[in-house]
Amino acid sequence: MPAAPPANNQLRLPMGLLGFEQIKDYVxxxxxxxxxxxxxxxxxxxxxxxxxxxxxxxLPGYQPDIPQSDVEFLxxxxxxxxxxLNIVTIHGPNRATxxxxxxxxxxxxxxxxxxxxxxxxxxxxxxxxxPVAKAS
Amino acid sequence: xxxxSRKSGESIxxxxxxxxxxxxxxxxxxxxxxxxxADVPVHRKEVYEEIQLSNQxxxxxxxxxxxxxxxxxxQPRPPADQPPARxxxxxxxxxx
Numbered sequence: 001m002p003a004a005p006p007a008n009n010q011l012r013l014p015m016g017l018l019g020f021e022q023i024k025d026y027v028x029x030x031x032x033x034x035x036x037x038x039x040x041x042x043x044x045x046x047x048x049x050x051x052x053x054x055x056x057x058x059l060p061g062y063q064p065d066i067p068q069s070d071v072e073f074l075x076x077x078x079x080x081x082x083x084x085l086n087i088v089t090i091h092g093p094n095r096a097t098x099x100x101x102x103x104x105x106x107x108x109x110x111x112x113x114x115x116x117x118x119x120x121x122x123x124x125x126x127x128x129x130x131p132v133a134k135a136s
Numbered sequence: 137x138x139x140x141s142r143k144s145g146e147s148i149x150x151x152x153x154x155x156x157x158x159x160x161x162x163x164x165x166x167x168x169x170x171x172x173x174a175d176v177p178v179h180r181k182e183v184y185e186e187i188q189l190s191n192q193x194x195x196x197x198x199x200x201x202x203x204x205x206x207x208x209x210x211q212p213r214p215p216a217d218q219p220p221a222r223x224x225x226x227x228x229x230x231x232x
Binding site (some may be wrong): 006017018019020034037047048049050051058067068069070072075087088089090093096099101102115117119126127130131132133 | 174175176177180183184186187188189190191192193194195196198200201202203204205206
């Protein structure tokens with residue numbers, strides 16, 4: 001692990017994502033035309049990616065209860081040190097959902113992240129519908 | 137797998153710090169009480185599996201077109217004076 005934080009948008013998820021434990025290195029790609037969505041691209045295979053979204057942009061009342069063990073693992077000292085990204089599933093042109101139970105929490109300084117299971121996961125859906133505009 | 141028989145009210149201790157107690161047995165439902173330190177996450181297995189499945193469904197090709205979202209909080213282009221949530225996100229991981 002580098003001593004200084006990386007200067008680019010590279011991310012390391014030492015535990016991978018649930019179901020993809022072996023994939024640990026990602027690049028966060030933000031295209032202004034596609035916001036509020038962003039891409040979490042697999043570094044070793046650029047054709048593979050997850051669509052992610054900052055949950056607070058779509059759900060200002062989202063109150064993720066992040067387990068203390070994860071806060072310590074990520075060395076996050078205060079909320080503003082953490083970037084939250086939730087994984088979006090595109091089901092088709094008219095349907096997209098976001099996983100609110102298991103956000104990816106990233107330490108903005110170290111660029112190390114982890115997909116956590118919220119202590120209050122029972123309050124949220126793994127397929128929360130996003131307000132998709134009808135395809136024109 | 138270690139298999140232990142327990143009666144209602146009896147417990148198992150793991151690593152000297154995690155206590156698993158059979159609180160009550162009601163037909164097919166067994167109520168289990170778990171006492172563990174704050175640094176030991178305890179979840180129903182279904183939650184893990186649900187998130188795992190969701191991740192697998194979400195994996196996509198980067199060329200996939202993204203839908204547009206409706207609603208004021210999710211506009212692709214917010215006005216010049218940005219809402220706090222967005223301002224907080226600005227430093228994100230994008231360092232120029």
